[in-house]
Amino acid sequence: MLPIFSPVEELKNDLFEQKQVKVYIKRDDLIHPFISGNKWRKLKYVLADARDSNKNHLVSFGGAYSNHLLALACAGAKFGFKTTGIIRGDEPRKLNHQLFLCQQFGMDFLFVSRETYRNKPQLFFNNFANDPDAYFIDEGGAGNLALPGCAELLDELPEPYDHIFLACGTGTTLAGLAMGAFQRNLSTKIEGIAVLKGADFLHSDIQQLIGTDPKFTLHLDYHQGGYAKTNTEYLNWLFDFNKTGLLLDHVYTGKMMFALFDLISKDYFKPGSRILTIHTGGLTGLIGLNNEQ
Numbered sequence: 001m002l003p004i005f006s007p008v009e010e011l012k013n014d015l016f017e018q019k020q021v022k023v024y025i026k027r028d029d030l031i032h033p034f035i036s037g038n039k040w041r042k043l044k045y046v047l048a049d050a051r052d053s054n055k056n057h058l059v060s061f062g063g064a065y066s067n068h069l070l071a072l073a074c075a076g077a078k079f080g081f082k083t084t085g086i087i088r089g090d091e092p093r094k095l096n097h098q099l100f101l102c103q104q105f106g107m108d109f110l111f112v113s114r115e116t117y118r119n120k121p122q123l124f125f126n127n128f129a130n131d132p133d134a135y136f137i138d139e140g141g142a143g144n145l146a147l148p149g150c151a152e153l154l155d156e157l158p159e160p161y162d163h164i165f166l167a168c169g170t171g172t173t174l175a176g177l178a179m180g181a182f183q184r185n186l187s188t189k190i191e192g193i194a195v196l197k198g199a200d201f202l203h204s205d206i207q208q209l210i211g212t213d214p215k216f217t218l219h220l221d222y223h224q225g226g227y228a229k230t231n232t233e234y235l236n237w238l239f240d241f242n243k244t245g246l247l248l249d250h251v252y253t254g255k256m257m258f259a260l261f262d263l264i265s266k267d268y269f270k271p272g273s274r275i276l277t278i279h280t281g282g283l284t285g286l287i288g289l290n291n292e293q
């Protein structure tokens, strides 16, 4: 399995000093260039389960810019699985950079309409019922098997923190961390920034995964217009932040960090607070921003 190299670094900023908070970042983006950040943590026990079940063909789902599919393609290649990505939307005339990289790792694609894409178990059944090696992995690697790998991040921390901040898509990574904090009796508050608009559903989705005992906080107003959407104020802020030498993507980690700065400036945190942010990776996504412009 992949060795985990993910140091914690302190971030420096005048705002942090003025508000007397300490901000750190767990560099999960450094785990691997393509098996990026939280996607490795989510896949670790899924891959182990596929192997234990003697399934060597991993089938999963995503949009054309999916960080999950790229992580799966690369991990599949590295650990000896065949991979198929079922992609939402028509087959493009030319693959974008993300799918091109998936293809480099040997992933096969099946492009399906948005309509067909909705029923993933049905799609899997229709296409792979006769393949005894095929193993279903939900979009984004979501599901119960993703939780313990995410919770393990907590065992790597050198010091205690008052808050842990991360970006939320499906909320699976946050669910794993909230479950892990509860199991380890940590008082750390686990706080997620939703990158989708109208993501109230996350509360019940996360409780479905981990029950009502582990506590967590969601910030739903930092989506910047919706999934993968941006605006000038946000992009200016992000491009400025990236000049510090720590790169964030516009879809996930940028929105999380923007939210953190905003919350700090609005005195959300008590002076003396120690805040850990998670760099969940996904940096190839930033290339898509340039190509779309």
Ligand SMILES: *Cc1c(COP(=O)(O)O)cnc(C)c1O
Residues within 6 Å of the ligand: 037, 038, 039, 067, 068, 140, 167, 168, 169, 170, 171, 172, 173, 174, 252, 253, 280, 281, 282, 283
């Ligand atoms: C997939 C992804 C997330 C969201 O993870 P969830 O477990 O679906 O909430 C966050 N950050 C990055 C960079 C991602 O690629």
